[in-house]
Amino acid sequence: MNTLLNSDVGLFLLKQNFKQESEWRSDDCYKFVFSIDGATNYQTNNQEMTIAQHQFLMFNPSEDHKQIAVDQSKFLVELDKDMLNELSSSLYNQPFDVQFASLVQFTNPVSQWAQFIIWHMKILEDEPLMVKQSFLDHNLTYLSIILLNNAVSSHLTDINLRYYSVLNEPIFNTLTALKQDYKSNWTLEDMAKVANLSKYQFAHVFKELIGISPYSWLQIYRLVRSQQLLKYTNLTILEIALECGFSSVNVYNRLFKMLYGKSPSHFRKMVR
Structure with a gap:
């Protein structure tokens, strides 16, 4: 089954029969x-990424990307950039365009939304176009708000952990500890101790739930915290890197560019 719904502000596309x-x-x-089941592989100019079941990727306007492989089915949504940035401006009062991180992500609100939409698109298959159009417009706006509140992006000031407390308490406790002490030199053993798991079990459970390794998540959280310093202080890039727990300014610059396609200094100019 292939389903396409489109409007002036975006589209839904669900494909289950297609060529790679x-x-x-x-x-x-x-x-x-969004990965419904199986694995989906994409490549950007900076990296190659694989999303597992119920994980997702975000691509920004004019960002080069290539689909490498999809195991079984494909669900994607295109969102009008003006619509999303107007929402961002009204919700967060930030005048610059949103830049989502090139990152495999999982959040429960996004996963629940996507599964509901996929199920509902099948129900709407024989409904009049006007009904489909109304459903599409409402849910494109709703998805935009969910992504602005939960997906790692240039305007984010923190990473929401609430849903992890229900999904997996040991991982939630570890994430909370990492956030509270993100400047420290955490080891895998330190993190596993907070979760009360062996380091191998902890690493496996964390990667399966979050989509990335524990240390990668910590580095991303440091990047999120650094965004506020880039926007609102006159600290140098070196001072910001060290303040946020990075081992060197070179590591900070490299990771920032990998996630956003631009250097911290370029990002600072953009948001100012």
Whole structure:
């Protein structure tokens, strides 16, 4: 079954019968890609990423990307950039365009939304176009708000952990500890001790739930915290890197560019 719904502010696309793509794309919209089942592989100019079941990726307008492989089915949503940035401006009072991180992500609100939409698209298959259009417009706005509140992006000031307390308490306790002491030199043993798991068990459970390794999550949280310093202080890039727990300014610059496609100094100019 292949289903396409579109409007002036975006589209839903659910494909279960399709040929694999292998060409580079660069779209004038935000693109949300969700893995229903199996694995989905994409490549950007900076890295290759694989999303597992119920994880997602975000691509920014004009960001080069290429689909490498999809195991079984494909669900993507295109969001009009003006619509999403107007929402961002009204909700967060920030005048610059949103930049989502090139990152495998999982959040429970996004996963629940996507599963509901996929189920509902099948129900709407025989409904009049006007009904489908109304459903699409409402839910594109709703998805935009969920992503602005939960997905790692340039305007984010923190990472929401509430849903992890229900999904997995040991991992939630570890994430909370990392947030409270993100400047420290954490080891895998330190993190596993907080979770009361062996380090191998902890690393496996963390990666399965979060989509990335524990240390990668810590580095991303440090990057999120650094964004506020880039926006609102006159600290140098070196001072910000050290203040946020990075071992060197070179590591900070490299990770920041990998996630946002631009250096911290370029980001600072953009948001100012």
